[in-house]
Amino acid sequence: MMKPKLLILDDDHDILQMLKTVFGKEELELFLESDSDSALRRIVTDHPNVAIFDINLPKKSGLEVLQEAKKIDPGLSVIMTTGNKTTQNAIEAMKNGAYDYVTKPFDLNKLKGVVHKALECNTLNRKVRYTKDREQLPDQNGDEDIMIGSSPEMLEIWKMVGKVADSDATVLIQGDSGTGKELLARAIYNNSRRRNRSFLAVNCAAMPEALLESELFGHEKGAFTDAHARRIGKFEQCNGGTIFLDEIGEMSQANQGKLLRVLENQEFERVGGNETIKVDVRVIAATNRTLVNAVKEKTFRMDLFYRLRVVSFYLPPLRERVEDIPLLVDLFIKKFSQKYGKKIKGIAPEALDNLTAHPWEGNIRELKNVINSATVFCKSDFLMPEDFESFLEAKAGFKEIDLEAAGDDYYTVFWSMLEPVFDGICLKNKGSIYENINMGLEKALIHMAMEKSRNNQVVAAKLLGISRNTLRDRLERYKIGNAD
Secondary structure, X not given: OOOOEEEEEOOOHHHHHHHHHHHHOOOOEEEEEOOHHHHXXXXXXXXXXXXXXXXXXXXXXXXXXXXXXXXXXXXOEEEEEEOOOOHHHHHHHHHOOOOEEEEOOOOHHHHHHHHHHHHHHHHHHHHHOOOOOOOOOOOOOOOOOOOOOOOHHHHHHHHHHHHHOOOXXXXXXXXXXXXXXXXXXXXXXXXXXXXXXXXXXXXXXXXXXXXXHHHHHOEOOOOOOXXXXXXXXXXXXXXXXXXXXXXXXXXXXHHHHHHHHHHHHOEEEOEOOOOEEEOOOEEEEEEOOOHHHHHHOOOOOHHHHHHHOOEEEEEOOHHHOHHHHHHHHHHHHHHHHHHHOOOOOEEOHHHHHHHHHOOOOOHHHHHHHHHHHHHHHOOOOEEOHHHOHHHHHHOOOOOOOOHHXXXXXXXXXXXXXXXXXXXXXXXXXXXXHHHHHHHHHHHHHHHHHHHHOOOOHHHHHHHHOOOHHHHHHHHHHOOOOOOO
């Protein structure tokens, strides 16, 4: 019986010798190559079952070699390796047909396990078929990463993004608030065939049931009071593109039924209309709730749940991937240093240790806000432990606030928002803090209410619990939209 064949391509001689020692003990026929063209010729002449390619090669990248190798032998199981934990590399490798993606330094037991699984996969593929007919993979633009992370948990997520991005499968993203669910949705979108079409995000918890129905599906003129003209909903606007439905667990049963029909048939009617609208939209949904429990409690439809989780992602909380904290800290320091015109070079080791040990109940959002505040008050070239003391102690504004526990008393909510920035407000607004904060809060409330009601003054006034005359007065005072 012929031995399975393993091809290894790496320009580092020491790596080749180490892997030769490791796999030389296995029942494998080894081919070691340091040149990409020689490796491709080896695939033509010797038909290896599994190949290990390094991404960083001198003549052409390992990703280019992967593409050419898959053209020669589509059934070849290729494992990509790299010492650079780059998000886009993982996505591109999986999109271009890699079996797996492994980072250096190697966990040799894990690498051997991956090779054996790849061999099984290759053997099954060769038993089923071998054909040179295949669809040409689409060219990629190499979009910049919009999300960062190189921990083992995040690496698995990037690999999954590469596998599913180009399909039209519905995606469900689950994870705590602040973990970056919308960023992950955008990463899937940016690596999909639909990336040149619309991407629209809708927060299902941010508006009442009737307003959400109109927002998603549109309405006809006269469908309800104040429906003075036909309105096109997000699904129509997004035709050919991708829609992101955040906080899907907060959607009403009636809207769940309408969404289910869109997922099943890609069709719906506008509110108050009879015409059936056909669309082609990919749906990515997200929730910080456990939908399995919501299904048991009969607040979420079981059939919709299964329709949504064709592909399911779980974003772990930051405390479960502390390896990513230094990367995130560096990213946010650069971002906020540029924003505030500062020249902060980095963070002191002791300060980074403190951040790594912090529980981060508000996840990446909390870390981002802490770095933002520390950057504002930093007086040196490095963020020091003292720059973080008040923010980490207060954990203010970053931890998700339990509004049910707060009831009708928002003292705790506003205290937690103000405490970390109060010193800066005092310095900037001497003698006028009370007036400026009250005006700022009122303006924000009015503006948010108008946005949530899509500039419908009747709905906004009811939402705020004030008269329409009072609302019109504030709109004029704060110069928000058109008061008429």
